[in-house]
Structures are given as C-alpha cells and as structure tokens.
Amino acid sequence: MNFSEAKKEIDSALNQGKLCLVVGNCKVRYDGRAASKLSEGDRLLVIKPDGTFLVHQKSKMNAINYQGPGADVTTDLDGDALRVRAERRKPMKEVIDVFFHSLQSVQSFVMSDDSNLKLFGSERELADLLLDDLHVLEKGLKPLNKEADLRKGFADIMARDSSGRLVAIEVKRREAGLDAVTQLARYVKELSQRKDEKVRGILCAPRITDNAKTMLEKDGLEFIKLDYEVSDKAEIKGLEKKQKSLEGY
Amino acid sequence: MNFSEAKKEIDSALNQGKLCLVVGNCKVRYDGRAASKLSEGDRLLVIKPDGTFLVHQKSKMNAINYQGPGADVTTDLDGDALRVRAERRKPMKEVIDVFFHSLQSVQSFVMSDDSNLKLFGSERELADLLLDDLHVLEKGLKPLNKEADLRKGFADIMARDSSGRLVAIEVKRREAGLDAVTQLARYVKELSQRKDEKVRGILCAPRITDNAKTMLEKDGLEFIKLDYEVSDKAEIKGLEKKQKSLEGY
DNA sequence: GCGATCAGCGGCACG
DNA sequence: CGTGCCGTTGATCGC
Numbered sequence: 001m002n003f004s005e006a007k008k009e010i011d012s013a014l015n016q017g018k019l020c021l022v023v024g025n026c027k028v029r030y031d032g033r034a035a036s037k038l039s040e041g042d043r044l045l046v047i048k049p050d051g052t053f054l055v056h057q058k059s060k061m062n063a064i065n066y067q068g069p070g071a072d073v074t075t076d077l078d079g080d081a082l083r084v085r086a087e088r089r090k091p092m093k094e095v096i097d098v099f100f101h102s103l104q105s106v107q108s109f110v111m112s113d114d115s116n117l118k119l120f121g122s123e124r125e126l127a128d129l130l131l132d133d134l135h136v137l138e139k140g141l142k143p144l145n146k147e148a149d150l151r152k153g154f155a156d157i158m159a160r161d162s163s164g165r166l167v168a169i170e171v172k173r174r175e176a177g178l179d180a181v182t183q184l185a186r187y188v189k190e191l192s193q194r195k196d197e198k199v200r201g202i203l204c205a206p207r208i209t210d211n212a213k214t215m216l217e218k219d220g221l222e223f224i225k226l227d228y229e230v231s232d233k234a235e236i237k238g239l240e241k242k243q244k245s246l247e248g249y
Numbered sequence: 250m251n252f253s254e255a256k257k258e259i260d261s262a263l264n265q266g267k268l269c270l271v272v273g274n275c276k277v278r279y280d281g282r283a284a285s286k287l288s289e290g291d292r293l294l295v296i297k298p299d300g301t302f303l304v305h306q307k308s309k310m311n312a313i314n315y316q317g318p319g320a321d322v323t324t325d326l327d328g329d330a331l332r333v334r335a336e337r338r339k340p341m342k343e344v345i346d347v348f349f350h351s352l353q354s355v356q357s358f359v360m361s362d363d364s365n366l367k368l369f370g371s372e373r374e375l376a377d378l379l380l381d382d383l384h385v386l387e388k389g390l391k392p393l394n395k396e397a398d399l400r401k402g403f404a405d406i407m408a409r410d411s412s413g414r415l416v417a418i419e420v421k422r423r424e425a426g427l428d429a430v431t432q433l434a435r436y437v438k439e440l441s442q443r444k445d446e447k448v449r450g451i452l453c454a455p456r457i458t459d460n461a462k463t464m465l466e467k468d469g470l471e472f473i474k475l476d477y478e479v480s481d482k483a484e485i486k487g488l489e490k491k492q493k494s495l496e497g498y
Numbered sequence: 499g500c501g502a503t504c505a506g507c508g509g510c511a512c513g
Numbered sequence: 514c515g516t517g518c519c520g521t522t523g524a525t526c527g528c
C-alpha cells in the first residue's frame with residue numbers, strides 16, 4: 001500500500017472519529033514516563049476515536065507501546081517511512097512514534113456503541129452481599145456504617161461483635177497475599193489508635209498464601225475462607241472458619 | 250459480509266497462526282473468575298496466534314472483555330449470529346462468547362516479529378543505578394545487597410550507614426502513596442525482628458502524598474526525594490533530602 | 499483534580 | 514509451580 005494514500009486514510013479516519021487499524025512493518029520509539037525502543041517487526045496499530053493508541057505484537061495481551069485516551073495523533077511522510085505519532089501532555093509530556101516501512105492494511109470503521117459492561121462478582125458486590133449476611137462470618141456481628149469512618153481508605157466493612165468490640169473486615173475476591181494482610185493491619189492499627197480501643201481485623205478471601213497467613217497470625221488478625229459463585233448474580237457460596245484471633249501479640 | 254465466509258476466514262486464520270481482526274456488531278458474554286454481559290454494539294475483536302483474545306470498544310485503552318494467551322478459540326454458526334468463543338482452563342475454566350449479528354470486516358495477517366522491547370527507566374534500573382551511587386542519599390552508606398537477605402519480598406537495596414545501622418531502601422519510580430509506606434514498614438519490621446537490631450527505612454521517590462508522608466514520619470521512616478531523567482539511558486538527575494529519621498516510635 | 503484502591507488486573511523473576 | 518511485586522500499570526470512586 002502507498003504511504004500517501006495510507007496517510008490520507010488515517011488522517012481522514014482521525015478526522016471523522018472512526019476507529020483506525022493499521023497493520024505493517026514498523027519501528028517504535030517511546031519517550032515519556034519511561035523510554036523505549038522497539039526495532040522492526042510486523043505489528044497492529046489501533047487508533048481509537050478518543051485518542052487511545054495501541055501497538056500490538058503478535059503475542060501477549062498487552063500492547064507493547066501505547067498511549068491512553070486523549071492522545072493527539074498525527075501522521076507524517078518521513079522519507080521512506082510513514083510516521084504515526086501519538087502525543088500527550090496531561091500527566092506529563094509523552095510521545096510515541098511509529099515508523100512504518102511497509103503496510104499490509106489500513107482500514108477505518110464507524111463504531112456505534114452505547115453499551116456498558118455489566119460485571120458480576122466484583123469485590124464491592126461481594127462486600128455488599130456479605131454486609132447483609134454478616135452472621136455467616138460470626139454470630140452476633142452487627143454492621144456499622146459500611147465505609148465512612150476514615151477518608152483515606154478504610155476497611156470494606158465495619159462491625160461490632162457480640163462482646164462489643166470493633167471489627168474491621170477486608171474482603172478479597174481472590175487469593176490474599178502479603179499485601180492484603182499489610183493493608184488490613186494498617187487499617188486496624190489506625191483505627192485502634194483513633195478510637196483508642198482494641199480492634200479486631202478479619203480478612204475474608206477464597207484463599208490465603210502461607211506467608212500471608214503466618215504474618216496475619218503474628219499480627220493477631222483473623223482469616224475466614226470465603227468462597228463464592230458468580231452466575232449472573234454474585235453469590236456467596238459458603239465459608240469456612242479457619243483461623244481465630246490470637247489475642248494480640 | 251457473509252457469516253459462513255467469515256467463519257471460514259477466521260478458522261483459516263486460526264489454523265495458520267495468523268493475526269485475525271474482526272469488526273462488527275456483537276453481544277458479549279463472559280463467565281469465569283467473574284461474569285459479565287455486554288449488549289449490542291460495534292466492536293473490534295483481535296485474535297492473536299497465541300490465543301490472546303481481545304474485545305475492544307471504541308474508547309478506552311483496555312479491552313472490555315478478553316482472554317489471555319493460551320485460550321482455545323472456536324467459531325460456530327449460531328442461528329442468525331456468528332459465535333466466536335474463547336475458552337481457557339488454566340487458572341480456572343473461563344469462557345467468552347462473542348455473538349456477531351453483523352460484520353464490517355474480517356481480515357487476517359501473517360505477523361513476523363522477533364524484536365523485544367528495550368525499556369529504560371524501570372524501577373529495577375533506577376535501583377541498580379542508585380546502588381552505584383549510594384552516597385547521593387547519605388554519606389557513608391555502604392551497600393550490602395550480596396547478602397540476598399530475604400527471599401519473599403524485600404527491599405530493593407540493603408545497606409549499612411556510617412554508624413553501622415542496617416538500612417532498608419525502597420525505590421519508587423513514581424509518586425509514593427500509602428501502599429509504598431506500608432510496604433517499606435513491613436520490610437523494616439520483619440528485618441528488625443529477624444536481625445534483632447534496629448533497622449532504618451528509607452523511601453526514595455520523585456514525590457510522596459501528604460498522607461503517606463504523615464504515616465511515614467509516624468513510623469519513624471525517612472523519605473528522600475529522588476528525581477531522575479530517562480533518555481535512552483535512565484539517569485538519576487538529582488535528589489533532595491526532605492525528611493530525617495525520627496528515631497524510632 | 500487529587501488520592502486511595504481495585505482489577506476477570508497482566509507480566510516477570512525468583513524460589 | 515507458587516508467590517511476590519512492578520507496571521509508561523489503567524480504571525473507578527470518593528472527596
């Protein structure tokens with residue numbers, strides 16, 4: 001395909017707010033938050049109407065080079081190559097240059113789409129469901145306001161147990177690692193200082209790594225295994241108490 | 250475009266290890282780690298030779314539905330729609346069904362590409378550079394990374410200061426938030442317990458949020474502002490000591 | 499707009 | 514293989 005035709009096609013697509021796909025052999029250069037070079041190879045370039053700019057190789061899920069929504073895309077005939085540039089200034093100045101040396105295809109499409117994804121099984125959804133069934137965790141647990149105590153990030157669920165102690169509950173939709181325990185520990189620490197009372201911390205997840213469990217126990221926190229099913233409607237399938245509090249350290 | 254022709258084209262592309270692009274109006278359903286529904290709209294489907302399966306809407310960087318490398322892709326004429334399915338069993342059973350009701354384009358391409366990205370400015374690179382210039386952080390700091398202290402999760406750099414105290418240094422390539430402080434605090438805590446001596450913790454980043462700085466100071470940790478430039482070769486531009494130790498808590 | 503956190507995170511490196 | 518953690522993380526939500 002001819003470069004100047006290709007340039008026209010891309011420019012026109014950009015102008016009309018169409019999705020533009022370019023396949024060809026290219027080099028890529030990026031300079032911004034980091035910097036990168038990619039030597040010649042066949043790639044797919046996707047340019048979306050919102051400025052999204054994706055350079056895909058033949059494997060892997062993620063684009064090898066990219067620019068998010070809001071990028072300014074321009075084209076230029078640069079000697080024996082067609083240069084497509086995506087530029088951004090918002091977080092900081094960033095530039096991607098794609099130098100096409102040969103083209104397999106340039107196409108553009110009108111994309112009409114008003115639909116939003118409906119997702120089931122998010123952490124938020126699980127926490128909401130659990131809030132309505134706190135007794136499955138422990139008898140006598142009474143929910144407090146869900147997330148209002150701290151402004152700078154706090155536990156998913158706050159509650160009081162049957163003996164009146166404050167309980168911070170962190171829900172994870174997948175295996176909990178060290179970071180999850182660290183996070184809960186921070187919440188418990190800050191809360192107990194703020195409220196000047198002992199606070200329990202419960203981590204709910206379908207699984208926990210060995211290291212995380214060790215650290216959690218050392219910190220006097222608790223883990224409750226919580227499996228769930230997703231099927232149009234996120235549902236809590238069951239749970240298994242595995243670890244009780246060690247009463248401080 | 251005709252569905253049965255499209256099916257043939259896609260099947261052939263899959264068979265020959267080509268990149269396949271499909272643009273058309275479709276519905277999408279996903280069931281796996283979570284579940285989702287997406288009603289009709291125009292989308293781009295990218296199928297890579299390694300099984301990568303991406304459904305892109307007209308905006309945003311990330312695919313709205315996807316399957317990673319290793320997915321098994323099949324097609325089926327399903328009444329008045331062309332169904333393209335990506336199935337995976339590896340982490341767990343996951344299925345995406347894309348139902349095309351009309352097609353704008355089906356194309357496939359041979360993709361020859363042996364190049365790897367050269368990236369400059371990664372955290373690892375910054376840490377390595379800093380390791381060779383520890384004095385810019387503080388006079389008398391001596392690196393001791395060869396000890397390879399902990400296996401599972403540890404500070405980027407370990408050193409000893411002029412008075413012989415152990416120092417854990419965490420490098421962040423971007424603004425440090427609460428999580429970065431929490432992470433460093435965990436390292437320092439574990440290390441001081443393990444080594445049975447007081448350990449200093451230094452966080453190096455171009456910026457730190459207010460909350461994070463507050464927490465860091467309360468935990469007796471230190472922050473050193475560390476700017477850098479990336480230009481073909483990651484370079485440490487300068488630094489600014491901002492916060493000194495508060496001598497334990 | 500900043501900040502904290504989630505994500506079907508993905509990907510990598512190391513044990 | 515698990516596990517920790519970085520990422521040009523991106524995207525969302527609350528303030």
